[in-house]
Amino acid sequence: MKALVLAGGSGTRLRPITHTSAKQLVPVANKPVLHYALESIADAGINEVGIVVGDTQAEIEAAVGDGTRFNLSVTYLRQAAPLGLAHAVLIARDYLGDDDFVMYLGDNFIVGGINDLVSTFRAERPAAQILLTQVANPQDFGVAELDAGGRVVGLEEKPSKPKSDLALVGVYLFTSSIHTAVTELKPSWRGELEITDAIQWLIDEQYRVESTVICGYWKDTGNVTDMLEVNRLVLESLEPEVSGSVDRASQLIGRVVVEKGAVVRGSRIVGPAIIGAGTEVSASYIGPFTSIARDCRIIDSEIEYSIVLPRASISGVRRIEASLIGHDVEVTPAPPTPRAHRLVLGDHSKVQISS
Numbered sequence: 001m002k003a004l005v006l007a008g009g010s011g012t013r014l015r016p017i018t019h020t021s022a023k024q025l026v027p028v029a030n031k032p033v034l035h036y037a038l039e040s041i042a043d044a045g046i047n048e049v050g051i052v053v054g055d056t057q058a059e060i061e062a063a064v065g066d067g068t069r070f071n072l073s074v075t076y077l078r079q080a081a082p083l084g085l086a087h088a089v090l091i092a093r094d095y096l097g098d099d100d101f102v103m104y105l106g107d108n109f110i111v112g113g114i115n116d117l118v119s120t121f122r123a124e125r126p127a128a129q130i131l132l133t134q135v136a137n138p139q140d141f142g143v144a145e146l147d148a149g150g151r152v153v154g155l156e157e158k159p160s161k162p163k164s165d166l167a168l169v170g171v172y173l174f175t176s177s178i179h180t181a182v183t184e185l186k187p188s189w190r191g192e193l194e195i196t197d198a199i200q201w202l203i204d205e206q207y208r209v210e211s212t213v214i215c216g217y218w219k220d221t222g223n224v225t226d227m228l229e230v231n232r233l234v235l236e237s238l239e240p241e242v243s244g245s246v247d248r249a250s251q252l253i254g255r256v257v258v259e260k261g262a263v264v265r266g267s268r269i270v271g272p273a274i275i276g277a278g279t280e281v282s283a284s285y286i287g288p289f290t291s292i293a294r295d296c297r298i299i300d301s302e303i304e305y306s307i308v309l310p311r312a313s314i315s316g317v318r319r320i321e322a323s324l325i326g327h328d329v330e331v332t333p334a335p336p337t338p339r340a341h342r343l344v345l346g347d348h349s350k351v352q353i354s355s
Helices: 033-043 057-064 085-091 115-124 177-183 195-204 224-236
Strands: 002-007 048-053 073-078 101-105 108-110 128-134 142-146 152-157 166-174 209-213 218-220 251-253 256-258 263-265 268-270 273-275 280-282 290-292 297-299 302-304 313-315
Touching (some): 002 085, 033 057, 033 101, 101 115, 115 128, 128 195, 152 195, 152 209, 195 209, 256 268, 268 273
Parallel strands (some): 002 101, 048 073, 251 268, 256 273, 263 280
Antiparallel strands (some): 101 166, 128 166, 142 152
């Protein structure tokens, strides 16, 4: 069995961060989201992975390499344009051959991994196995319709009038039957080859399509709100560790990680929180659910429930929260401006000014 990981796409909902960085590499608890996906695949006993890449190919390759660090063998598959999930399957045809495979969207996050899902699929081998979860906004996702017995009877991509609240999670398992389905597709109204249409073709042609409704935690980390929520969740399981330098004037409260080479002076850090290697925190407050990446400077500032990317600097600022701060950013107070009142007052006026 192989894996097909999708790591292309432009990440429009995470702009401006993704103007200069791949959305799959935005860190959660100081580790790229894509790395969590690759670790889940390796944990499930799969070691051959094709990664579909686009304009950010060089950055993805630099972050993943040949896969050795994940106990994987990685092959990169170039997609000229993001033309849909089924299009990614189409261009990966030669790589996948006739093998079964799991398709994993590289910006999705699933707590607990995919071991059970892969084991069930290997034992039962339906043509397709999909993951579903209840969502409050099904119109923003691919949506599944189930019959009374729980079998999948219909799928629709981003419907204006959803027939259920069950959205497709970004992990799919297929036999080689899916290749026949994708060759039968025509572009949708979005101009893409939709994987929902390919699975619907399998259903229409009487192939067996199974579903699993997951009750655990899943997030598509395509926007800042969800990214911060995933960061919170991962930090909840953090084990405290201090490998850097923390002076006596500082307080570490709860689950706090200070990585090697980090320096904390005269500061208060309330966990769960992580301070990256080479980062300096001085005369500052770091609140819960905050990830500070490597080589940052947090000076005389307060920040919580946020993600700060490498080499960012925050100095003299109160207060930052629920924020995603990009690479090499500088955040400082606004310069003081003269305060003055300009008045045109009529005769016998009475004016009270508080200043």
